[in-house]
Amino acid sequence: MSDTGLELRSLITPEGELQLSLTDVPVPTPGPDEIVVRIEASPINPSDQPLLLGPADLGTLKSDASSGRPVTTATIPENMRHLAKAREGKSVAVGNEGGGVVVDAGDSARHLIGKTVGIIGGGMYTQYRKVRATDAIVFPDGTTPKQAASAFVNPLTAQGMVEVMRAEGHKALVHTAAASNLGQMLVKICVADGVDLVNIVRNDEQAKILTDLGAKHVVDSSSPDFRAALVDALAETGATVAFDAVGGGPLAGHILGAMEQALLRTNPAMGNYGTSIHKQVYVYGRLDLSPTTIAANAGFAWSVGGFLLTPFLMKAGAETVARLRKRVADEIGTTFASHYTSEISLTEALDPETIRAYQRKATGEKYLINPAK
Amino acid sequence: MSDTGLELRSLITPEGELQLSLTDVPVPTPGPDEIVVRIEASPINPSDQPLLLGPADLGTLKSDASSGRPVTTATIPENMRHLAKAREGKSVAVGNEGGGVVVDAGDSARHLIGKTVGIIGGGMYTQYRKVRATDAIVFPDGTTPKQAASAFVNPLTAQGMVEVMRAEGHKALVHTAAASNLGQMLVKICVADGVDLVNIVRNDEQAKILTDLGAKHVVDSSSPDFRAALVDALAETGATVAFDAVGGGPLAGHILGAMEQALLRTNPAMGNYGTSIHKQVYVYGRLDLSPTTIAANAGFAWSVGGFLLTPFLMKAGAETVARLRKRVADEIGTTFASHYTSEISLTEALDPETIRAYQRKATGEKYLINPAK
Numbered sequence: 001m002s003d004t005g006l007e008l009r010s011l012i013t014p015e016g017e018l019q020l021s022l023t024d025v026p027v028p029t030p031g032p033d034e035i036v037v038r039i040e041a042s043p044i045n046p047s048d049q050p051l052l053l054g055p056a057d058l059g060t061l062k063s064d065a066s067s068g069r070p071v072t073t074a075t076i077p078e079n080m081r082h083l084a085k086a087r088e089g090k091s092v093a094v095g096n097e098g099g100g101v102v103v104d105a106g107d108s109a110r111h112l113i114g115k116t117v118g119i120i121g122g123g124m125y126t127q128y129r130k131v132r133a134t135d136a137i138v139f140p141d142g143t144t145p146k147q148a149a150s151a152f153v154n155p156l157t158a159q160g161m162v163e164v165m166r167a168e169g170h171k172a173l174v175h176t177a178a179a180s181n182l183g184q185m186l187v188k189i190c191v192a193d194g195v196d197l198v199n200i201v202r203n204d205e206q207a208k209i210l211t212d213l214g215a216k217h218v219v220d221s222s223s224p225d226f227r228a229a230l231v232d233a234l235a236e237t238g239a240t241v242a243f244d245a246v247g248g249g250p251l252a253g254h255i256l257g258a259m260e261q262a263l264l265r266t267n268p269a270m271g272n273y274g275t276s277i278h279k280q281v282y283v284y285g286r287l288d289l290s291p292t293t294i295a296a297n298a299g300f301a302w303s304v305g306g307f308l309l310t311p312f313l314m315k316a317g318a319e320t321v322a323r324l325r326k327r328v329a330d331e332i333g334t335t336f337a338s339h340y341t342s343e344i345s346l347t348e349a350l351d352p353e354t355i356r357a358y359q360r361k362a363t364g365e366k367y368l369i370n371p372a373k
Numbered sequence: 374m375s376d377t378g379l380e381l382r383s384l385i386t387p388e389g390e391l392q393l394s395l396t397d398v399p400v401p402t403p404g405p406d407e408i409v410v411r412i413e414a415s416p417i418n419p420s421d422q423p424l425l426l427g428p429a430d431l432g433t434l435k436s437d438a439s440s441g442r443p444v445t446t447a448t449i450p451e452n453m454r455h456l457a458k459a460r461e462g463k464s465v466a467v468g469n470e471g472g473g474v475v476v477d478a479g480d481s482a483r484h485l486i487g488k489t490v491g492i493i494g495g496g497m498y499t500q501y502r503k504v505r506a507t508d509a510i511v512f513p514d515g516t517t518p519k520q521a522a523s524a525f526v527n528p529l530t531a532q533g534m535v536e537v538m539r540a541e542g543h544k545a546l547v548h549t550a551a552a553s554n555l556g557q558m559l560v561k562i563c564v565a566d567g568v569d570l571v572n573i574v575r576n577d578e579q580a581k582i583l584t585d586l587g588a589k590h591v592v593d594s595s596s597p598d599f600r601a602a603l604v605d606a607l608a609e610t611g612a613t614v615a616f617d618a619v620g621g622g623p624l625a626g627h628i629l630g631a632m633e634q635a636l637l638r639t640n641p642a643m644g645n646y647g648t649s650i651h652k653q654v655y656v657y658g659r660l661d662l663s664p665t666t667i668a669a670n671a672g673f674a675w676s677v678g679g680f681l682l683t684p685f686l687m688k689a690g691a692e693t694v695a696r697l698r699k700r701v702a703d704e705i706g707t708t709f710a711s712h713y714t715s716e717i718s719l720t721e722a723l724d725p726e727t728i729r730a731y732q733r734k735a736t737g738e739k740y741l742i743n744p745a746k
Contacts, residue, residue: 050646086642253664269459273423273681283673291626291666294677296659303678304667308646311674 003027005127006371008346010052011091012076012084018056020072020350023091028130032106035133037117041149042098042124043338044349044358044367046245046285052094054087055080058359061352072350095124095369099148102136109133116143118151118328125346127371137329149368150181150338153309155328156321157284158185160312161243162195163320168280172196174234174242174255177287178218179206181338181366182245187213188335196237200230200251221251227258234262241280243307248288252281256298274299282307287361340366345373376400378500379744381719383425384464385457389449391429393723395442396464401503405479408506410490414522415471415497416711417722417731417740419618419658425467427460428453431732434725445723468497468742472521475509482506489516491524491701498719500744510702522741523554523711526682528701529694530657531558533685534616535568536693541653545569547607547615547628550660551591552579554711554739555618560586561708569610573603573624594624600631607635614653616680621661625654629671647672655680660734713739718746 004024011019030036044052056074063072076084097120102112117136123129137151165173175186178199190197191214198217201207207218217233219226233239240263242255259279267275279298284307294304313321328336342365348354349369358367377397384392403409417425429447436445449457470493475485490509496502510524538546548559551572563570564587571590574580580591590606592599606612613636615628632652640648652671657680667677686694701709715738721727722742731740 086637248669250664264459276684286669289669291623291668293664293666295664296621296662298679300656300679300681301684303676305676305678306671306673308673311649 006346007123007127008094008125008349008369008371009091010054010094012054012088014088016076016078016081018054018074018076020052022069022346022350025126027104027128030104030106030109030130033108033133034106034130035102035109035112035117035136036104036128036130037098037100037119037136038103038372039098039100039124039126039129040145040370040372041100041343042095042369042371043150043153043340044369045096045150045153046287046361047153048094048096049359049361051092053355053359055083058352058356061355063350063352070347070350072352072355093123093126095126096120096122097150097152098124098129099145099151100129100372101145103128105133112136112138115139115141116145116148118148118332120152125349125369125371127346137325139329139332143332146340146343146368147332147337151328151332151336154182154185154338155332155336156313156324157309158182158189159324159327160309160316161186162189162193163316163324164282164307164312165195165241168241170239170241170280172198172237172239174198174200174239175245176200176242176251176255177202177245177285178215179209180245184209184213185336187215191215192335196239198230198233198237198239200255227254230255230258231261234259235265240277242282244281244283245285246288247283247286248290248292250293250295252283252292252304253294253298255281256302256304257295260298260302269299274301276301278302280304284308338366340368342366343368343370343373345369346371379719380496380500381467381498381722381742381744382464383427383467385427385449385461387461389451389454391427391447391449393425393445395719395723398499400477400501403477403479403482403503406481406506407479407503408475408482408485408490408509409477409501409503410471410473410492410509411476411745412471412473412497412499412502413518413743413745414473414716415468415742415744416523416526416713417742418469418523418526419660419734420526421467421469422732422734424465426728426732428456431725431729434728436723436725443720443723445725445728466496466499468499469493469495470523470525471497471502472518472524473502473745474518476501478506485509485511488512488514489518489521491521491705493525498722498742498744500719510698512702512705516705519713519716519741520705520710524701524705524709527555527558527711528705528709529686529697530682531555531562532697532700533682533689534559535562535566536689536697537655537680537685538568538614541614543612543614543653545571545610545612547571547573547612548618549573549615549624549628550575550618550658551588552582553618557582557586558709560588564588565708569612571603571606571610571612573628600627603628603631604634607632608638613650615655617654617656618658619661620656620659621663621665623666623668625656625665625677626667626671628654629675629677630668633671633675642672647674649674651675654678657681711739713741715739716741716743716746718742719744 060075219229279302433448592602652675654677
């Protein structure tokens with residue numbers, strides 16, 4: 001084992017240039033309760049891309065390998081510069097989560113050497129990553145690093161949605177961009193737990209993926225009868241909370257309006273203020289960066305707000321988090337199985353064409369970085 | 374005293390016509406703990422207008438007095454008909470609150486006869502209104518019905534904003550359409566209680582009304598440096614909750630973005646997700662019925678939602694409500710003084726020109742119906 005490893009770094013210069021590079025870093029030495037993981041699989045999640053690419057104009061991407069290792073650059077448009085102010089001049093490590101094999105450990109964690117683990121904490125687009133042993137999910141023998149790669153962000157977010165639904169007194173939920181890896185996990189959770197879920201997808205092919213998994217309510221936003229079908233599904237399930245990965249455009253507001261329309265079938269309105277039943281949309285992604293627009297047709301008992309995994313987990317508390325993590329460990333090969341369409345090396349992750357491809361965040365397409373490749 | 378009184382009624386026919394009329398109703402007989410109030414002043418609040426006018430096209434208003442009393446009609450546009458479905462064919466009484474003199478009372482409330490009271494409960498655009506004695510705010514002798522007319526909606530909403538600010542852990546607040554009657558009350562409350570308030574107005578004249586009342590932070594949304602001035606005021610006060618009467622358009626989202634920008638001066642961002650500090654806009658009015666648009670510049674710790682007085686009061690509980698009402702009784706001539714630009718009769722309230730005038734909801738203009746006129 002070499003005493004250095006390769007790590008992907010993202011830097012935005014004070015002059016407004018994004019620079020992606022690979023750098024040598026020492027293989028870390030574990031403290032008494034720490035482990036060192038050889039990362040073999042780390043997904044490129046939508047949530048990784050802001051840190052990786054910043055607000056760069058990807059049309060200006062170019063790569064130069066004349067000094068041996070590639071350095072990829074792109075321009076930050078003048079009017080976006082303020083968004084990157086706080087990180088200017090700082091070389092940052094990227095990658096929220098990853099899977100790999102424990103290759104070194106402190107005294108209290110030596111029993112983990114050789115185990116496949118999933119870990120979270122940033123800086124996973126690297127060959128060797130040190131974490132506290134308690135922060136890893138340890139998988140049964142036979143689990144591959146690739147299976148362990150996406151053990152946190154999607155599995156905990158999907159479970160978190162059902163937790164929030166219950167904690168806030170809703171009896172069913174809505175999910176958008178529902179054919180995503182996360183959406184497929186959510187369908188499997190809801191089928192297993194008997195929770196009513198309304199899935200919003202954008203085409204037939206996506207609908208079929210979900211009905212094949214046992215989804216009962218799938219509505220296609222590209223269909224001419226989308227609005228009517230959504231109101232029917234909402235009336236049938238009583239869903240009054242939605243998790244929206246799209247964020248921008250009219251969808252979040254449209255869901256609120258449709259919830260209100262469904263509720264009005266069986267609930268009285270308070271004068272002209274609509275029903276008294278609270279309707280909630282949580283925006284947990286921003287696939288669409290345009291403004292969220294909310295029409296004035298949801299009454300007054302509604303709310304739209306941001307939702308992030310980390311604050312949710314902090315609020316949920318240690319006991320809940322342990323329960324959710326245990327389910328991930330038990331069901332990584334089934335409920336929480338992820339699918340990847342491309343496995344790339346750290347060097348390939350810097351290729352302009354490849355960057356443009358994973359940046360599209362097309363449903364069904366998912367990239368995995370293998371730093372050991 | 375006659376045994377009938379005149380009452381304003383609003384009806385939407387199944388054919389899609391709004392009909393406003395005056396009808397004779399019996400003067401009510403009080404139960405043991407009830408009072409009958411001769412209404413002499415009832416405001417036309419923005420919140421009265423949806424019930425009064427429905428989604429009628431006011432360009433089509435016409436009035437016919439050939440049968441003696443005026444009947445005013447207007448057309449509901451075809452594409453708005455569904456909004457009025459639930460009330461079709463029902464003649465409804467209108468007017469949330471009013472002030473008047475107690476003219477009759479049941480056994481346990483006879484001591485109130487002759488007192489000036491403020492009451493709430495709908496159907497106030499009428500000559501005689503019966504309510505439970507405990508639902509009235511009883512004012513000191515010398516208080517006029519006009520002073521008592523707006524004792525609930527604005528005074529309790531203004532106080533409610535400060536209550537919510539405190540209950541949800543914010544240290545200062547923002548108010549839009551801030552030169553309104555309600556806004557002036559809020560300024561006086563905040564000056565008296567030492568609460569930092571950022572007022573958003575639309576012109577110099579409105580700004581002057583508020584600075585004359587002692588407001589420290591007034592920003593003018595028509596000014597070219599509005600955005601910068603708002604961020605400065607938010608940074609100075611630390612306001613992270615806003616109450617927005619406008620609802621539609623970019624203002625609510627703009628406030629969230631400006632709050633985040635102010636917070637970033639002294640708080641770290643969570644990677645690219647913005648600060649961890651929750652930013653809240655409550656939409657309590659819809660002066661603008663266009664969609665609310667929220668740009669993607671507020672991070673993920675934000676929420677926009679509807680806010681209504683009645684659910685707030687129910688949640689706040691009896692003790693809080695009693696405290697808020699007591700302050701109204703004590704300070705009706707000062708903190709909670711309202712200003713009206715026109716006092717009209719029930720008949721005048723049916724005049725098409727007058728309807729169009731009060732429907733404009735121009736800041737500074739406020740109509741009062743005097744059913745005894």
